[in-house]
Amino acid sequence: MSSSDRSHAVDVQDSKTYEVRTYGCQMNVHDSERLSGLLEDAGYVRAPEGSDGDADVVVFNTCAVRENADNRLYGNLGRLAPMKTKRPGMQIAVGGCLAQKDRDTIVKKAPWVDVVFGTHNIGKLPVLLERARVQEEAQVEIAESLEAFPSTLPTRRESAYAAWVSISVGCNNTCTFCIVPALRGKEKDRRTGDILAEIEALVGEGVSEITLLGQNVNAYGSDIGDREAFSKLLRACGRIEGLERVRFTSPHPRDFTDDVIAAMAETPNVMPQLHMPMQSGSDTVLKAMRRSYRQERFLGIIDKVRAAIPDAAITTDIIVGFPGETEEDFEQTLHAVREARFSAAFTFQYSKRPGTPAAIMEGQIPKEVVQARYERLVALQEEIAWDENKKQVGRVLELMVAEGEGRKDGATHRLSGRAPDNRLVHFTKPDQDVRPGDVVTVEITYAAPHHLLAEGAVLDVRRTRAGDAWEKRNAARAAKPAGVMLGLPGIGAPQPLPVAAGSGCGCD
Numbered sequence: 001m002s003s004s005d006r007s008h009a010v011d012v013q014d015s016k017t018y019e020v021r022t023y024g025c026q027m028n029v030h031d032s033e034r035l036s037g038l039l040e041d042a043g044y045v046r047a048p049e050g051s052d053g054d055a056d057v058v059v060f061n062t063c064a065v066r067e068n069a070d071n072r073l074y075g076n077l078g079r080l081a082p083m084k085t086k087r088p089g090m091q092i093a094v095g096g097c098l099a100q101k102d103r104d105t106i107v108k109k110a111p112w113v114d115v116v117f118g119t120h121n122i123g124k125l126p127v128l129l130e131r132a133r134v135q136e137e138a139q140v141e142i143a144e145s146l147e148a149f150p151s152t153l154p155t156r157r158e159s160a161y162a163a164w165v166s167i168s169v170g171c172n173n174t175c176t177f178c179i180v181p182a183l184r185g186k187e188k189d190r191r192t193g194d195i196l197a198e199i200e201a202l203v204g205e206g207v208s209e210i211t212l213l214g215q216n217v218n219a220y221g222s223d224i225g226d227r228e229a230f231s232k233l234l235r236a237c238g239r240i241e242g243l244e245r246v247r248f249t250s251p252h253p254r255d256f257t258d259d260v261i262a263a264m265a266e267t268p269n270v271m272p273q274l275h276m277p278m279q280s281g282s283d284t285v286l287k288a289m290r291r292s293y294r295q296e297r298f299l300g301i302i303d304k305v306r307a308a309i310p311d312a313a314i315t316t317d318i319i320v321g322f323p324g325e326t327e328e329d330f331e332q333t334l335h336a337v338r339e340a341r342f343s344a345a346f347t348f349q350y351s352k353r354p355g356t357p358a359a360i361m362e363g364q365i366p367k368e369v370v371q372a373r374y375e376r377l378v379a380l381q382e383e384i385a386w387d388e389n390k391k392q393v394g395r396v397l398e399l400m401v402a403e404g405e406g407r408k409d410g411a412t413h414r415l416s417g418r419a420p421d422n423r424l425v426h427f428t429k430p431d432q433d434v435r436p437g438d439v440v441t442v443e444i445t446y447a448a449p450h451h452l453l454a455e456g457a458v459l460d461v462r463r464t465r466a467g468d469a470w471e472k473r474n475a476a477r478a479a480k481p482a483g484v485m486l487g488l489p490g491i492g493a494p495q496p497l498p499v500a501a502g503s504g505c506g507c508d
Helices: 003-010 026-041 069-086 096-103 121-137 178-184 192-204 229-237 258-266 283-289 295-308 327-340 367-390 465-478
Strands: 017-022 059-063 090-097 115-117 139-142 162-165 209-213 243-248 272-274 313-320 344-349 397-399 414-420 422-430 439-443 453-454 460-462
Touching: 017 026, 017 295, 026 059, 026 090, 026 121, 026 162, 026 209, 026 258, 059 069, 059 096, 090 096, 090 121, 096 178, 121 139, 162 192, 178 453, 192 209, 192 229, 192 295, 209 229, 229 243, 229 258, 258 295, 283 327, 295 313, 295 327, 313 367, 344 367, 397 422, 422 439
Parallel strands: 017 059, 059 090, 090 115, 115 139, 162 209, 209 243, 272 313, 313 344, 422 453
Antiparallel strands: 397 414, 397 439, 414 422, 439 460
């Protein structure tokens, strides 16, 4: 948030401020943009960065995929309790997957919470906050099925030039380590026309990169009876003028068909990048996980993608220490990693998800064994990622300039951007003005395991509509508008930089 936003948030008299804290996967990040949009539509103003709970409304958008998720939540709620006592009128809301799961216990353990809502009714947040204020008692409302597709709700996008676009919610898989289907429900697909209309509207606002989002994104079409619906959607995105980059996350190997590979290869604005969760390289463990593919099938998909898109960067999710995993099973995972040559891997030590079959399986692996295997896997993947990045040295790439991705950019006088394959590149700051969303052409001169450097002069700068959108947004903030004067928040059910990573929970 800019300094003008901070001053605006605290200077406008009678404005109520809000803070949304997000945990978990991209779906939660997307939902939090909607929650922020709902609150701003109701008249709230975003609290300054670093306010640490010093807001009129604090919303926790929770994740339930880690064993200690509830401990984290209650610890954070506990720290807010004395602050709420000192601040009459402050409200606390808890939503997301943990709220969906623990609906009956949150208010009992933290009676100072005002609102508990689930994954299916995020559009009700302003109404529930107002009801809690008027009735002076906690409001707990959990819907068992989706009330409104998230993309029909107002949004406050974090990026002016890149956006999430949700194409489905829920999941039809039954992986034994994953609680998401129980909390997000069965897969529900959006109409293709609605998706494309949202993308076209975003492009009209200056967005040049979109990420199609779904719990199992390439299963899109199962709800509407069209097995090729996802590949058709990718091709339709290719026909949208002004849309420069299309990504998607996260697919499932079971549904990754040849028509999707062909659509990726033949649609110029679909980026040469794929995040494909493997989870394990052991057929025995994959069977216990209730994954519907085996190592040979997974590596076969990787081979097909590389044959069709030679420059594709492929990333994955891997779980180490699943119940019953033997040393031989783990060696099979290492073998698969060597064969797949992932450019990056999001690695997780198995964590019990209460309510999942795996949590009560026999053969739970001792922590020290899991840790040792995890360190071996990370060391191998670091070596492979570095080798793969070294192959980029000497290539000339177009980067979309990013905002906030280079933590050392200020000290190094560099800027940062994303290559078409989503690799992070730090490049020398050119003499001319370059804005987030603009495109620069650079030559890669150095490779590290997690980023690339372009240390020479920038070869070309292309100013874009996306950069214009970023500039317009910041100019509007600097103008310091008068803000919204509040009596009561309005109510009513209305109307997303992409990360090409997995869901963060290893559940895809």
